[in-house]
Amino acid sequence: MSEAARGRPRDARIDEAVLAATRDLLATEGFVGTTVQAVARAAGVGASAIYRRWPSRLELIATAIGQDLDRLDVRPTGDLRADVRAFVGGYLELFDSPVARAGLPGILAASRGEGDEVRGLTRRVGQGVRPAFRAVLAAAPPGSVDPAVDPDTVFDVLIGAALYRSFIHPFTGRRGGADDVTDLLLRALRP
Amino acid sequence: MSEAARGRPRDARIDEAVLAATRDLLATEGFVGTTVQAVARAAGVGASAIYRRWPSRLELIATAIGQDLDRLDVRPTGDLRADVRAFVGGYLELFDSPVARAGLPGILAASRGEGDEVRGLTRRVGQGVRPAFRAVLAAAPPGSVDPAVDPDTVFDVLIGAALYRSFIHPFTGRRGGADDVTDLLLRALRP
Numbered sequence: 001m002s003e004a005a006r007g008r009p010r011d012a013r014i015d016e017a018v019l020a021a022t023r024d025l026l027a028t029e030g031f032v033g034t035t036v037q038a039v040a041r042a043a044g045v046g047a048s049a050i051y052r053r054w055p056s057r058l059e060l061i062a063t064a065i066g067q068d069l070d071r072l073d074v075r076p077t078g079d080l081r082a083d084v085r086a087f088v089g090g091y092l093e094l095f096d097s098p099v100a101r102a103g104l105p106g107i108l109a110a111s112r113g114e115g116d117e118v119r120g121l122t123r124r125v126g127q128g129v130r131p132a133f134r135a136v137l138a139a140a141p142p143g144s145v146d147p148a149v150d151p152d153t154v155f156d157v158l159i160g161a162a163l164y165r166s167f168i169h170p171f172t173g174r175r176g177g178a179d180d181v182t183d184l185l186l187r188a189l190r191p
Numbered sequence: 192m193s194e195a196a197r198g199r200p201r202d203a204r205i206d207e208a209v210l211a212a213t214r215d216l217l218a219t220e221g222f223v224g225t226t227v228q229a230v231a232r233a234a235g236v237g238a239s240a241i242y243r244r245w246p247s248r249l250e251l252i253a254t255a256i257g258q259d260l261d262r263l264d265v266r267p268t269g270d271l272r273a274d275v276r277a278f279v280g281g282y283l284e285l286f287d288s289p290v291a292r293a294g295l296p297g298i299l300a301a302s303r304g305e306g307d308e309v310r311g312l313t314r315r316v317g318q319g320v321r322p323a324f325r326a327v328l329a330a331a332p333p334g335s336v337d338p339a340v341d342p343d344t345v346f347d348v349l350i351g352a353a354l355y356r357s358f359i360h361p362f363t364g365r366r367g368g369a370d371d372v373t374d375l376l377l378r379a380l381r382p
Contacts, residue, residue, distance in 0.1 A: 105299035108358050149378070153371040157352045164351030167299050180344040187340070188379035 017043045018050055022064040027098035031106030034061060058107065065103045069094055070128050076139035083136040084158075084185055087129075089178040091159055095166035105167065130155055137189070146191040158185060208234045209241055213255040218289035222297030225252060249298065256294045260285055261319045267330035274327040275349075275376055278320075280369040282350055286357035296358065321346055328380070337382040349376060 021043035025034040036057050040047040054060040072090045076083055094100055134151045161181045212234035216225040227248050231238040245251040263281045267274055285291055325342045352372045 105296045108296035108299075146378075149375070150371060153375055156355055157348060157372060157375055160351035160353070160355030161348045162351070163354050164347055180341060181348060184340070184344055184348055184379045187337075187381070188375045190378070190381075 014043075014045055014049060015053060018045060018053065018060070019064045019067065022060055023068070023099045026061065026064065026102040030102045031061070034103075036060065061103050062107055065100055065107065068097065068099055072129050072132075074129075074132050074136065076136045078139055078141065080136070080140040080144050080189075081182060081186055083139075084189075085178050085182040087133060087136070087155075087158060088162060088181050088185070091162035092165055092178055095162055101166070133158075140189075143191060144186075145189045149189055154185060154188065157188075205234075205236055205240060206244060209236060209244065209251070210255045210258065213251055214259070214290045217252065217255070217293040221293045222252070225294075227251065252294050253298055256291055256298065259288065259290055263320050263323075265320075265323050265327065267327045269330055269332065271327070271331040271335050271380075272373060272377055274330075276369050276373040278324060278327070278346075278349055279353060279372050279376070282353035283356055283369055286353055292357070324349075331380075334382060335377075336380045340380055345376060345379065348379075 018039060021039045022034060025038055025042060029038065034057070036047050036050050039060065040050055043050075050060060054063065072087070072094060074083060074086045074090060095104070130152060133155045137145050137151050137154075158181070161184075165177070165181070209230060212230045213225060216229055216233060220229065225248070227238050227241050230251065231241055234241075241251060245254065263278070263285060265274060265277045265281060286295070321343060324346045328336050328342050328345075349372070352375075356368070356372070
């Protein structure tokens, strides 16, 4: 639906208040407690104002989480290890945030057959950050990255390792953070 | 609670019937539709028989999924690439099964502060299979695996890549399966 079809321009302050309330509720009440009614109450708007903007609770939650996951911003420094570690550490931190921890599995669990916004979220996990990762590899010192390696495969594996470390690893009793994953990725990148 | 405290021995056939019904419902009805009442109806037992065995719906679902995730059985053949690919492909297949796809994110979403069985599931993802992975690395041809690499870190990254590929990658429009992840892991293992 176009803005005109909605009959009046959207108020960006309401969008932001609703998304902030959604993130707060995810962090404090978890996925189940983050209902449209609860978000409306916390944001001080009517439920209808929310449904005008997001067709479902899932798409609202997906948008709120997606904003966080798009925030990772790493610029190449020429120090390949430091740059790759910044990506690994950045995703660990993002996935470990109370909002992502409460919301991401819930979205994945509920997203069977859901709308475009939910698919948009899963598409966004890492997609907006891929160009920065390719830039980091391109800025690496000569001889440290084999041009035969596909940067997108490395990035898939990087995000996967962060997902595993964030959602499963804490329960295994094994220690480990960004350093050993970074070292493994650098080994894989070697010519 | 010990078997004796339950007052009578457990009937293993009921356990199996309940777990099979749980898996069937996860695959056909999804996480939300897999309630204790629905499982009881499908298995032809009373809900009380289920609650005598599992204190909650989540722990029942965790047990049903955990059985599947423990099934991966790879024996070393001496062909390192083939063996590592068997692990990657095996986890892709396990995570792609309708049961895991419906149940695993639901468990992760709901497991904040839940009981031991749920933590047991997340602990089991890969834990029972680690010794086999170490055996595969130990059986690799001389010179193909750097002894300085921690097999458990490689295995974390392997499972993470499979998680990412199964739950997020299908939405990104990128192609990719077990081969490129396997190649990347072999590159990382090189001395």
